Amino acid sequence: MKRNVLKFGGTSVSSLEKIKGIAGYLKDRVRQGEQLVVVVSAMGKTTDELLEQVSTITQSPNEQDLAVLLTTGEQQTISYLSIILNDLAVKSKPLTGYQAGIETVGHHLKSKISKINTKLFEQLFETYDVLIVAGFQGFNTDNEITTLGRGGSDTTAVALAAAIQCPCEIYTDVAGVYSTDPRIYPNAKRLQVVSYEEMMEMSALGSGVLVSRSVEIAKNFNIPIYLGKTLSDEKGTWVMSTVEMIEKKAVTGVAIDQDMIHVTLNYPENDIHLLDRVFIHLEQEEVNVDMISQITNNEGLQLSFTMKDTEEYQIQKIFSHLKEDYPELYFKIENQFAKVSVIGSGMRDMTGVASKVFRTLIESDIPFYQVTTSEISISYVVDIENGEKAVQLLCKSFEL
Template identity: 80%
Template sequence: MKRRVLKFGGTSVASIDKIKAIAEYLKDRTARDEQLVVVVSAMGKTTDELLKTVSSITKTPKEQDLAVLLTTGEQQTISYLSIMLNDLDVAAKPLTGFQAGIETVGHHLKSKISKINTDYFEQLFEIHDVLIVAGFQGFNTDGEITTLGRGGSDTTAVALAAALESPCEIYTDVAGVYSTDPRIYPEARRLEEVSYEEMMEMSALGAGVLVTRSVEIAKNYNIPIYLGKTLSDERGTWVMARTEMLEKKAVTGVALDKDMIHVTLTYPQYDTVLLDNTFMYLEQEEINVDMISQITNNDGLQLSFTMKDTEETQIQKIFSKLQEVYPDLYVKIEDRFVKVSVIGSGMRDMTGVASKVFRTLIEANVPFYQVTTSEISISYVVDADNGEHAARLLCGRFDL
């Protein structure tokens, strides 16, 4: 029997009717002699609604309590889907993250998968055709429920595919990966294939199709990922090793990250202890920062960086701690900027890309404030008002 791991996102399972349609689709797949592991997210906006309810109770819930609550959304979905499949005479079984053997380490709300015990899967497949796993969740060494953070269901699906040595299919409300967001640039092209490296860069820089962690797992274990539109015959996108790709363009896509904040710390003197404490707290809270710049002169120290706006509450707590020790520390947090990035694995081998990007923005009078590069990307911080305009300009310049 062929074995596959499939994942359906929150919009795909947003209603009972949609779950029923997926159950019918899965029945057809099992009729083709397939054994399926199906990872699902919570229905629609369930997680947001749970968080909204919590915020009406307290602003400082314990992480352990919140993890227990948030995982109920996925458990609702696996139950509905399993009930429907069994009603269609398809042998199915729902599994929580704990039952699926997904062990994690780290913070309760953004844990990382340490290992997956697949022995139970092998036993279950002797009598079941479909195993439905709650995405986004696992358990730690203390036996406590944990969550995998933003996009955790993608991570669950790819990690299971790696553990079971199976291909992974991820279904959502868009037909694959596009050169940029079609809502911003309607002429955007769907990519038939994209490399792991490009997909990781696009995800990290705001593309929002897949979380970076899931692509990293796929790359490490050489698991091909198919991204497609739920219950559609429209062709999707394969994420694969660069060596397997037929065509390598200099620029594959443009990403626009609107969900970021720009942080600036100013202190009247250069203090290495302050810097060390800042980054120690950031590491302890598992906060990823990006586009770091430091200026040291006679006026003292200025440190700037960008980060996801979802971490703002945590960063405020860190600054409160620092200001207790450093009362002259000035902190400025701004949300009036966005990050626009050009990505392409072909940039390794081709020259002139950076020049074209700089000239395009300069000629269009789009000011930029910070620039960072990697081997396959160039990112610029620009005013929020110019973000979409800059993305469209760059798509046009590189014929995307």
């Protein structure tokens, strides 16, 4: 029997009426002879509301306690969906991450999936046609509840598809992957197919469609991902292995990350041991940094990097701890910047992309402060008020 993994995001399940619509859609798929694993997020802004409530209690909650609380949002959704499906005579079973056998390692709020018990799914499919799994969560070797961090439901869905070897369909409020955010550039083109590599870059550099972790899993296990609009007939986007084309475009898309912070560290001595401790702490706290620049000379040490603003608490904690041993350490955290990136696998074989981006920004009087490159992307840090303007200009320049 054909099997598929489907994932529905928070906006898709934000009300009982929407959940009822999804249940009707799933019933039709089961009638066509499919068995489904359905991964769901918390309803609407439930997770944000839970975090807001916690902030009225404390600014430094225990991570284990917080993980237990945050996973309740997805459990609410799986319960509602299963109740509705069973009422429609569709045999379904709701499963928490623990019940689904999703084992994790790492911090309670940023865990990574280590193993999934696939035998459990085979047994359950003997009785049920739809298994509804709470996204974003799992359990560790101490049987404690954990969460998978930002975009964790995408990661859950793709990991389950990899475990049971079937395609993964991810549904949200947009019809696939666009060359850039249509809210910023209304003429953005929808992409029919995008490679794993391009999607990973776009996700890592600010595109909010998929988290890069989920795409990496798909690439490692060669799992095709379909991104589409919930309960819509509009064609979406397939993310899969590189498609051989007669002629590749140099640039596929432009991404913007406005949820970043710029961190600068200064110390009056050129102390390599301080650098070592900084990166040890970053690794221990599982903080991802990028766009790193370092200056060392007779006047001392300067280190700058960018990171997601959601991890500002961790970086504050790290530097406060370091100042105990390095009283003259100075650090500054700024949030008035945006990262704008151009992405395209065609860059490997084509020249002139960087110079075209430089000219576009310079001719439009948009200053940039840091630049970093990979094989298929170039990223620039600009003032946040110039971020969306830069995206629009680059889309026009590369005809996206």
